[in-house]
Structures are given as structure tokens and as C-alpha cells.
Amino acid sequence: MELIIYEMLYIIGLGLGDERDITLKGLDAVKKCEKVYIEAYTSLLSFGLSTDGLSTLEKLYGKPIILADREMVEEKVDNILLEARGSDVAFLVVGDPFGATTHTDLVVRAKTMMVDVKVVHNASVMNAIGICGLQLYRYGETVSIPFFTETWRPDSFYEKIERNRNLGLHTLCLLDIRVKEPTLESLCRGRKQYEPPRFMTINTAIDQLLEVEQKHGKSAYDEDTNCVGFARLGSEDQMIVAGTMRQLCTVILGNLTLPCHSRQDSSGGRRKC
Amino acid sequence: MELIIYEMLYIIGLGLGDERDITLKGLDAVKKCEKVYIEAYTSLLSFGLSTDGLSTLEKLYGKPIILADREMVEEKVDNILLEARGSDVAFLVVGDPFGATTHTDLVVRAKTMMVDVKVVHNASVMNAIGICGLQLYRYGETVSIPFFTETWRPDSFYEKIERNRNLGLHTLCLLDIRVKEPTLESLCRGRKQYEPPRFMTINTAIDQLLEVEQKHGKSAYDEDTNCVGFARLGSEDQMIVAGTMRQLCTVILGNLTLPCHSRQDSSGGRRKC
Numbered sequence: 001m002e003l004i005i006y007e008m009l010y011i012i013g014l015g016l017g018d019e020r021d022i023t024l025k026g027l028d029a030v031k032k033c034e035k036v037y038i039e040a041y042t043s044l045l046s047f048g049l050s051t052d053g054l055s056t057l058e059k060l061y062g063k064p065i066i067l068a069d070r071e072m073v074e075e076k077v078d079n080i081l082l083e084a085r086g087s088d089v090a091f092l093v094v095g096d097p098f099g100a101t102t103h104t105d106l107v108v109r110a111k112t113m114m115v116d117v118k119v120v121h122n123a124s125v126m127n128a129i130g131i132c133g134l135q136l137y138r139y140g141e142t143v144s145i146p147f148f149t150e151t152w153r154p155d156s157f158y159e160k161i162e163r164n165r166n167l168g169l170h171t172l173c174l175l176d177i178r179v180k181e182p183t184l185e186s187l188c189r190g191r192k193q194y195e196p197p198r199f200m201t202i203n204t205a206i207d208q209l210l211e212v213e214q215k216h217g218k219s220a221y222d223e224d225t226n227c228v229g230f231a232r233l234g235s236e237d238q239m240i241v242a243g244t245m246r247q248l249c250t251v252i253l254g255n256l257t258l259p260c261h262s263r264q265d266s267s268g269g270r271r272k273c
Numbered sequence: 274m275e276l277i278i279y280e281m282l283y284i285i286g287l288g289l290g291d292e293r294d295i296t297l298k299g300l301d302a303v304k305k306c307e308k309v310y311i312e313a314y315t316s317l318l319s320f321g322l323s324t325d326g327l328s329t330l331e332k333l334y335g336k337p338i339i340l341a342d343r344e345m346v347e348e349k350v351d352n353i354l355l356e357a358r359g360s361d362v363a364f365l366v367v368g369d370p371f372g373a374t375t376h377t378d379l380v381v382r383a384k385t386m387m388v389d390v391k392v393v394h395n396a397s398v399m400n401a402i403g404i405c406g407l408q409l410y411r412y413g414e415t416v417s418i419p420f421f422t423e424t425w426r427p428d429s430f431y432e433k434i435e436r437n438r439n440l441g442l443h444t445l446c447l448l449d450i451r452v453k454e455p456t457l458e459s460l461c462r463g464r465k466q467y468e469p470p471r472f473m474t475i476n477t478a479i480d481q482l483l484e485v486e487q488k489h490g491k492s493a494y495d496e497d498t499n500c501v502g503f504a505r506l507g508s509e510d511q512m513i514v515a516g517t518m519r520q521l522c523t524v525i526l527g528n529l530t531l532p533c534h535s536r537q538d539s540s541g542g543r544r545k546c
Contacts, residue, residue, distance in 0.1 A: 016394060020297040023288060023395070027297065096396055098403025107406075121289060121401045121507050122296070123369055123394035126409050130371025131392055133380075136399050137417075141442055142410035163440070169414055234394050 009084040009115050011103060013096040013122030016234025019060050026120040030061050033090040035083055037068040039103075040179070065092070070179070071192075077106060084115045099124025125233055129172060132228045132240050140164030142172045145205045147198070155212040162220035173209075175200035202229040206245045221245070282357040282388050284376060286369040286395030289507025292333050299393040303334045306363040308356055310341040312376075313452070338365070343452070344465075350379060357388045372397025398506055402445060405501045405513050413437030415445045418478045420471070428485040435493035446482075448473035475502040479518045494518070 010029040015021030022030070030036055038057070058065050068080070068091070083089050097103050097119055110117045130136045141164060143157035157173070164171045178198045186193035206227075213221060223246040231239040241251050283302040288294030295303070303309055311330070331338050341353070341364070356362050370376045370392055383390045403409045414437065416430035430446070437444045451471045459466035479500075486494060496519040504512040514524050 013396065015296060017298065020301065021394075023296050024293040024300065025290065028293065096400050096403065099400050099409065104406045104408075119404055121294075121396035121404075123286065123396060124400045124403075126403075127369050127372050127397045127400040128394045130369065130399075131394075133377045135377075136372065137415035137445075137447075139415075140413055141440070142412075144410075167414070167436070172410075174410075 007084055007086060007088045007116070009081065009110050009117045010088065010090045010120060011097045011106065011117060012090055012092050012120040013099070013124070014092055014094050015122040016095055016125065016128055017236065019056050021122065021234065022060075023120060023122060026122065027061070029088075029118070029120060030063075030090045030092070032088055033063075034087040035080075036061060036063060036065045036090045036092065037072075037080060038065050038092040039068050039073060039094070040070075073106075077109060078113070081110055081113045081115050084110070085113070096122050096124035096126070099126050123234060125174070125230075126172070128234050129230060131233075132230070132242070134170050134228065138168075138170055139172055140167060140169035142174065144174045145176060145200065145208060147176045147178065147200060147204075148208055148211075153208075153211075155215070158212045158216055158218075158220060161209075162218060165220060173205065175202070175205050202231070203249050206249050210245065280357055280359060280361045280389070282354065282383050282390050283361065283363045283393060284370040284379065284390060285363055285365050285393040286372070286397070287365055287367050288395040289368055289398065289401055290509065292329050294395065294507070295333075296393060296395060299395065300334070302361075302391070302393060303336075303363045303365070305361055306336075307360040308353075309334060309336060309338045309363045309365065310345075310353060311338050311365040312341050312346060312367070313343075346379075350382060351386070354383055354386050354388050357383070358386070369395050369397035369399070372399050396507060398447070398503075399445070401507050402503060404506075405503070405515070407443050407501065411441075411443055412445055413440060413442035415447065417447045418449060418473065418481060420449045420451065420473060420477075421481055421484075426481075426484075428488070431485045431489055431491075431493060434482075435491060438493060446478060448475070448478050475504070476522050479522050483518065 010026075010033060012022070012026040012029055014026070015023075038054070054065055054067065072080075080089060080091065091103075091106070093103060098121075107117050107119075126142070127136060141160050143160050145157060146152075146154060161171045161173075176198075177200065178195060181195045183193045183195050209221070210223065213219075224244045226242065227245055227248055228240060228242045229248045229251075233240075241248060243251060283306060285295070285299040285302055287299070288296075311327070327338055327340065345353075353362060353364065364376075364379070366376060380390050380392075399415070400409060414433050416433050418430060419425075419427060434444045434446075449471075450473065451468060454468045456466045456468050482494070483496065486492075497517045499515065500518055500521055501513060501515045502521045502524075506513075514521060516524060
């Protein structure tokens with residue numbers, strides 16, 4: 001009879017700032033793991049996922065890190081789980097593993113393959129936004145603002161924001177990031193080619209929000225609605241700015257052209273913080 | 274002219290589990306601080322705020338920790354801030370500093386007194402509940418379930434749960450804890466005497482929820498409504514149980530009599546996770 005030693009898959013939140021936002025518990029786990037993957041699909045580290053950024057982490061952890069891009073997470077996750085059946089494996093995630101983007105699929109799949117999972121929590125955008133002073137328990141449903149294209153301008157967020165505001169609740173608006181998206185051309189030809197990474201600025205988000213307001217005309221919000229804009233939340237150089245939609249466009253725009261911003265969220269609420 | 278050196282107040286989230294859930298950044302800050310306070314008013318550490326629990330922390334930090342109870346946080350916070358004008362001071366908070374209970378007042382007060390503040394984020398109940406599989410962005414407004422007394426049975430949470438459920442959203446129900454509450458007698462006599470600490474069990478919460486449903490009769494939920502119960506979320510011995518309200522009462526009750534539970538939350542949703 002074959003003896004299978006079931007080891008552990010550690011899913012570890014890295015928090016929001018830099019390499020020192022990992023918890024002691026998370027670092028303990030990484031140090032005992034034979035293989036360490038870092039998830040680079042749903043968000044980018046503000047300290048960069050360039051070779052430089054990774055080597056900072058590798059130096060801290062004392063071992064190499066494998067970049068798990070969208071393709072690997074979606075298509076080859078079973079390989080990672082198979083490895084976790086024979087040795088301890090760490091899967092690092094920016095923020096909390098179950099924050100804005102959950103890794104529930106990974107956990108369910110692990111259970112199916114009888115791989116034990118341990119989660120090390122950390123801060124995520126979903127709770128760190130509390131820093132602006134608006135109470136977390138006064139938020140309604142969270143919405144995502146996707147990049148509009150010429151032919152695809154989905155606006156289901158509008159109704160949700162309207163509803164939240166009618167109830168006196170804030171809305172967390174998560175702004176789109178596009179990382180390692182296959183180009184339309186490559187999809188047609190079946191060859192892998194990727195668009196350059198893009199992060200939605202608060203400026204773009206507000207433009208889109210106002211366009212949708214104009215289309216629906218239900219006065220869910222307007223240029224004078226107070227919002228709070230977040231950029232690089234949790235990093236040393238984070239920016240949190242409160243003002244009307246009109247003001248936010250002017251104030252933040254310039255700074256968001258910095259090369260390393262990773263998260264931009266606009267938390268609209270009735271009250272200014 | 275008097276020279277005032279403005280030092281820093283660090284507000285540091287400890288996360289949800291034990292002493293090793295602090296981040297490296299948080300520990301760096303604690304180590305450079307001259308004074309270290311720990312906030313013991315809004316929640317208790319699952320690793321205990323007994324002398325034993327504190328000494329575990331003190332050993333890790335290499336310095337003494339001052340317990341900031343409700344009285345100190347509410348009445349003597351200016352003294353802490355004055356100290357932070359002349360030296361680095363750490364204020365430790367279970368979870369994230371701006372999680373379920375925010376420390377916004379402290380930050381505003383610090384700004385007024387021209388004390389610089391740095392926040393070190395960590396996991397809080399508000400994002401760690403994502404571990405049960407229900408998506409965080411599908412939650413509506415959060416509610417609190419307070420301990421009912423003979424004369425005080427507030428039920429404003431009912432309408433909010435009803436609304437969330439009508440919208441197909443989950444509801445995070447935060448269950449009451451009572452720590453260092455002055456007794457009624459002591460309030461009358463002006464002498465400080467405190468009630469023993471109490472934590473609401475999921476059982477009690479469900480009893481109260483069903484009582485309120487019976488009173489209002491609007492079928493917001495019933496005994497067959499699926500819920501997820503959390504106890505000691507983020508700790509080594511955390512419990513997460515899904516089932517109907519009726520089932521949750523039976524399953525979890527026994528375990529919640531353990532001495533060190535610190536957090537119990539019941540996350541009601543339309544779907545079972």
C-alpha cells in the first residue's frame with residue numbers, strides 16, 4: 001500500500017503595504033514551506049512584482065518564489081495542490097486571501113483533493129478603508145467599476161450605488177485592474193499575447209460614473225457628491241483624499257500617474273470624512 | 274523658545290489569533306516605542322488578557338504593556354497623546370484599528386493635539402469572515418445584536434436583516450460583548466464596580482433573533498434560515514459552522530462554553546456556504 005503523507009497548503013495574506021506587512025505567523029509558515037507561490041493575477045503588490053520586488057521577498061523569506069499568474073492560477077492549480085500533498089506549500093496573496101477577490105475555489109479544490117489548508121489572514125482593502133473615518137458597518141453592497149470599452153459599458157453598479165445612497169449607506173467602489181489580459185487578437189488566433197497592465201485611475205472611474213448618471217438620470221449622485229478616494233492604501237505613500245467628484249478628479253489625477261500604484265478605490269458616501 | 278519634538282503615535286492592529294498575528298511592521302514599531310498600550314475595551318484577545326496573556330506579548334515585544342481599559346480609553350486618552358508628543362507610543366488594538374470598532378476618535382484627537390499618527394493594518398472580523406466562502410462584496414449593512422435585558426430589547430437590526438435578505442445580500446451580525454461594564458448599583462452610588470465579562474453565544478443571538486421575528490412577523494427569516502456561525506475566528510481553534518438557525522443552536526452551543534472565546538459572529542445569508 002502506498003503511503004501518502006498529507007502536508008499542508010498555507011494560503012497567506014501579505015497585507016497591503018510592503019514585504020514587512022506579512023504577519024509573524026505568515027512568515028513562520030513561509031519559512032517551513034518547500035515551495036512558495038505568489039498570486040499575481042487579482043492585484044499587484046505596491047512594492048512591485050518586478051524582479052526587484054520579488055527578490056526583496058525572496059531575501060526576507062530565504063527562498064525562491066514562483067510567480068503564479070492568471071494562467072497558472074486558472075489552469076494549473078491542480079499541480080500546486082498535488083505538490084501540497086507531499087510537502088508544505090505556501091500560496092501568497094496580496095491583502096487577505098478572502099478579501100476583495102476570494103480564493104474560495106482554491107480551498108474547495110484542495111478539500112476535494114484531500115489537501116489540508118491553513119489560512120493566515122491579513123488586512124485587505126475591504127477593512128483598511130476604515131482608516132478614512134467612515135464606519136465599516138455603514139457600508140452597503142460593494143461594487144466594481146470595470147473599464148468601459150467602445151462596445152462594452154456595463155453599469156449594474158449604478159443601481160446598487162443608488163440603493164445604498166437612498167439607505168444612507170456608503171459604497172465601496174473597487175476600480176478595475178487589468179493584468180495579463182490576453183489581447184483580442186491572441187484570443188482569435190489561439191496564441192498567448194497579453195495587453196500591457198492597466199490600473200483604473202479615480203479620474204477614469206468618476207468619468208464613467210458621471211456618464212452612467214447622465215444616461216440613467218435618476219440623480220443617484222452628481223459632480224457635487226462627496227467621495228473619498230484611496231490610492232496605494234496601506235502603503236507608505238498612500239493617498240486618501242476627500243472631496244466632491246469634481247474636486248477628486250483634479251486633486252488625485254496627477255499622483256496616480258506614479259508607476260507603482262496598485263489599488264485605487266473610491267468610497268462614495270453621503271458624508272465627507 | 275521651547276523645543277517640542279513631535280514623535281509618533283502608532284495605532285497597531287494585532288489581528289485575530291494570537292501574539293504571532295502581528296505584522297513585521299507592527300512589531301518593528303512596538304520595538305521602537307517607549308510606551309506600549311493595549312486596548313482591552315472593545316474586544317478581548319483569544320489568547321487572553323490575563324496576566325499570562327499579557328506576559329506572552331511582553332516577552333515577544335521585550336517590554337511591558339499597559340492595559341488600556343474602557344475607563345482609560347474614554348477618560349484618559351489625552352494623557353496617552355501627551356506622551357506621544359515626547360516619545361513614540363504604541364496603541365495596540367485587536368483586529369484592525371478601524372475594523373468592527375473604529376478608533377477614529379483617537380485619530381481625530383491626535384490631529385487636534387498635533388500628534389502624528391501611523392496606522393499598521395491587520396485582519397479584522399470584517400474581512401476574515403470571507404473564509405466561509407460567502408463573498409464579502411455580497412454583504413449588506415452590518416448589524417449588532419445587543420444583549421436583551423428585561424426592560425431593554427432593541428431590535429433595529431431586524432429591519433436591516435430583512436432589507437439585506439430581500440436584496441439577496443448576506444448580513445454580518447456582530448454579537449455583543451460586555452467587558453468592564455459598570456454595575457447599575459455602582460452607577461447609582463458613584464463607586465466603580467464592574468459586571469463580570471460576558472460574551473454573547475450564537476445560541477443567545479439566535480434566540481433573540483427568533484423572538485424579534487415572532488414580534489414583527491414579517492418573515493425576514495425563520496428557524497430554517499441558513500446561517501454561518503463563527504467562534505474565535507482567526508484562532509487556531511476557530512469554529513465555523515453552517516446550518517439552519519435551529520441546527521446552529523444545537524451544534525455550537527457546547528463549544529462556546531470554552532473559557533477563552535472572544536468573538537462570535539453569526540453571518541446570515543440566503544445561501545449555505
